Structures are given as structure tokens and as C-alpha cells.
Amino acid sequence: MLDGGASAASGLEKSLLDWYRRYQRPLPWRGEHDPYRILLAEVLLQQTRVAQAIPYYHRFLERFPTLEALGRAPLEEVLRVWQGCGYYTRARNLHRLARQTSALPPTYAGLRELPGLGPYTAAAVASIAFGEAVAAVDGNVRRVLSRLHAWEDPSPKRLQQSAQGLLEGALGYGSPGEWNQALMELGATVCTPRRPACSRCPLERFCRGKGQPERYPLPKSRRPKPIELTALILGGPMGVYLEPRSGGVLGGLWGVPMEEGPGGLERLLKRFGLEEARFVGRLRHDFTHRRLQVWVYQAPWARVEDPRRRPLSRLDQKILSLLDTA
Ligand code: SF4
Structure with missing residues (x-):
């Protein structure tokens, strides 16, 4: 139907x-x-x-x-x-x-x-x-x-x-x-x-x-490439750690730490000296030629700021909105 x-x-x-x-x-x-x-x-x-x-x-x-x-x-x-x-x-x-x-x-x-x-x-x-x-x-x-x-x-x-x-x-x-x-x-x-x-x-x-x-449907060659990402929210609803994004698509904006490909969580934990993070959810986000699957984790953090004070991409807004439902 x-x-x-x-x-x-x-x-x-x-x-x-x-x-x-x-x-x-x-x-x-x-x-x-x-x-x-x-x-x-x-x-x-x-x-x-x-x-x-x-x-x-x-x-x-x-x-x-x-x-x-x-x-x-x-x-x-x-x-x-x-x-x-x-x-x-x-x-x-x-x-x-x-x-x-x-x-x-x-x-x-x-x-x-x-x-x-x-x-x-x-x-x-x-x-x-x-x-x-x-x-x-x-x-x-x-x-x-x-x-x-x-x-x-x-x-x-x-x-x-x-x-x-x-x-x-x-x-x-x-x-x-x-x-x-x-x-x-x-x-x-x-x-x-x-x-x-x-x-x-x-x-x-x-x-x-x-x-x-x-x-419809798009020919195989034009279908968005699937990309797997891991995002780590450091902090909580009162504030989070943000860093500037680089690259052509999101450059100039701010967002939560992210890693692409397998082993992303391990690399993020190592980078921030953490032992573990809790899984808060998974989301999909489509750019024109890329289809992102993002696994989102969260861990406590001391140096946080109010995300409303920074320009965030739609993707980061979606990631942070998981905190409201987690
Ligand atoms: S696109 Fe296909 S299903 Fe749609 S009206 Fe045309 S022939 Fe029918």
C-alpha cells in the first residue's frame, strides 16, 4: 500500500x-x-x-x-x-x-x-x-x-x-x-x-x-556511497565538547569528534584518554553523493560549551538531538 x-x-x-x-x-x-x-x-x-x-x-x-x-x-x-x-x-x-x-x-x-x-x-x-x-x-x-x-x-x-x-x-x-x-x-x-x-x-x-x-531508481554509478562514521558526544545536555570541522562540505562549522570507518570508537577513546563510552543511538544522514550511517556514543567530559553558541551542521544537530531521547 x-x-x-x-x-x-x-x-x-x-x-x-x-x-x-x-x-x-x-x-x-x-x-x-x-x-x-x-x-x-x-x-x-x-x-x-x-x-x-x-x-x-x-x-x-x-x-x-x-x-x-x-x-x-x-x-x-x-x-x-x-x-x-x-x-x-x-x-x-x-x-x-x-x-x-x-x-x-x-x-x-x-x-x-x-x-x-x-x-x-x-x-x-x-x-x-x-x-x-x-x-x-x-x-x-x-x-x-x-x-x-x-x-x-x-x-x-x-x-x-x-x-x-x-x-x-x-x-x-x-x-x-x-x-x-x-x-x-x-x-x-x-x-x-x-x-x-x-x-x-x-x-x-x-x-x-x-x-x-x-x-528513479538512480543508476548504480550515481547512488550515494555509504560511509560509516562514529561520533562521540563528550558532555551531556548541559553542554558538550565541540571542535571545528574541516573539509569542503562541513569546513567552517563546528561539531562533535568523529571518525570514519571501522575501529572509529577505539580511536576516539584513545584520543581523549577514555576507557569507555555508552552507545546512544544510530542515525542516517544523506549528502548528495554520500549516505552516512553514524553510530553515536557519549561519555562525561569537563570542558564543555553550549552548542547553541556555535554554527553546527544539520548532521551535528541530529547527533546532539539523540541526547534528548537517550
Ligand atoms: S513510471 Fe512506471 S509505474 Fe509510474 S506511471 Fe510510468 S510506467 Fe507506470
Whole structure:
């Protein structure tokens, strides 16, 4: 569900499912419930275009109609059938899996334990074959959701939560497998990486990114670099130790002592001759090209001043505000 209104959300889910029922491409694995066949289709589509994957799908199933048949075949033969499809690790993993079991477990958790099955593939098989209400987030879904919410660089957790919320909202109207496939189909055929067809998109009226869809999500090269920092507040609510900041971004401002990278706390404690500091919280702060994660600690200190008397960055204000809640 998009944050912004329950009535809009139910319309969103219905709009997409109606569109999918009408416009989905007729692919050989549509309507399929056999977990092995669904797994094969998903594995093929991971790195192969649909048009190229279809003949391999048929060829593979003709020679290995069941997981058991696949498990009995020598690897060399499996690779021969896969020949020309590329990314042979996929064929090796499928074969390894077939050697291990002749029946796929009927849950997401069980599927995740099998060799070579990542969260996306396990969720796709669990939802499509077994009807488990678990959202499958692949590249297509990531793109659609990023645009829908106008998110430049959503974390995998945020995407998964959003996808899960939508899936649960759709349950009265469609099955988990149908919903997951509908979202992927939209990404593959309408909300494409370049020049998405917003004017014929069933989600247009719900979409926050439609004005400039190609802005979302940011390409990998332009995503902010994550940086880990440790900040040490010396003092307390009555006053803290501050030092001048240097560098292009924060130079001229004042702030609490900070260190970048692993071992930051140890270096800060050593610098101030302290034995320990107490953890007060963690915060995130985004600069244009950097995403900061700051772990904030506090220790008593004698030489303190009123922070309101110094120019502080937004980041330092956020750090000090943790004292109010700690
Ligand atoms: S309106 Fe455009 S950007 Fe938004 S989901 Fe549809 S195709 Fe994608």
C-alpha cells in the first residue's frame, strides 16, 4: 500500500491485476503450478531474455520432464541441453539441487535452504507454485516500486516491505503468485528502464515518479556511497565538547569528534584518554553523493560549551538531538 490513502491503495492493486489479466504476454509457464517448471522458468529468466528462454524451457523439459529425471541425468548432458543459453552456473545449480531432492519444499523458508536459490527465486516459486503470500522482488519490481514511490535509492529492506504491503493488499482480489507476476510483467513491458509507457500504465494515477520516471531508481554509478562514521558526544545536555570541522562540505562549522570507518570508537577513546563510552543511538544522514550511517556514543567530559553558541551542521544537530531521547 502506498502511504497516502487506503482507498487509493485498493484501487492500485485492482488496477494492476485487471491490467495483467487483460494484457499479460502468453508465455509457456503462465498458469503453471508445477514447482519444478516454475523454478526452471525463473532460473532461465534471471539472465536470459524471454524470447531466447522459451525454446530452452521446452527443450529442457522435453529431456528432463521432472526434477527426478534431472537428478538422474549426468551433469554433462544437462550442460549440453543448456548449451548456448549462457551462465552455466544456473544449469549446474539446478542439477545439484535435483541431486539433493526430487520434490521442492512447499515453503519460502524451505526453498531458501536449497543450493542456488536466492530470495527472489524462492519467493517466486513459493508464491506461484504454493500460493505463499511472499513478495518477489527482482530488478523489474525494484524499478516499478522506486518509480511508484519516487525513491532514488531504496534499500532492499524498504523495497521488500513495500512489495509485501502491496501483495497483502491485493490478496482479496488475486493470488500471491498472480500479484507477483503482474508486478514483474508491468516492469518488463510497460515500466521499462528506458522510456516507460506511462500513458498506458495502469498505475499512472498512483505513481509519484511518472513526471520524470527515468530518474528513479538512480543508476548504480550515481547512488550515494555509504560511509560509516562514529561520533562521540563528550558532555551531556548541559553542554558538550565541540571542535571545528574541516573539509569542503562541513569546513567552517563546528561539531562533535568523529571518525570514519571501522575501529572509529577505539580511536576516539584513545584520543581523549577514555576507557569507555555508552552507545546512544544510530542515525542516517544523506549528502548528495554520500549516505552516512553514524553510530553515536557519549561519555562525561569537563570542558564543555553550549552548542547553541556555535554554527553546527544539520548532521551535528541530529547527533546532539539523540541526547534528548537517550
Ligand atoms: S506511471 Fe510510468 S513510471 Fe509510474 S509505474 Fe507506470 S510506467 Fe512506471
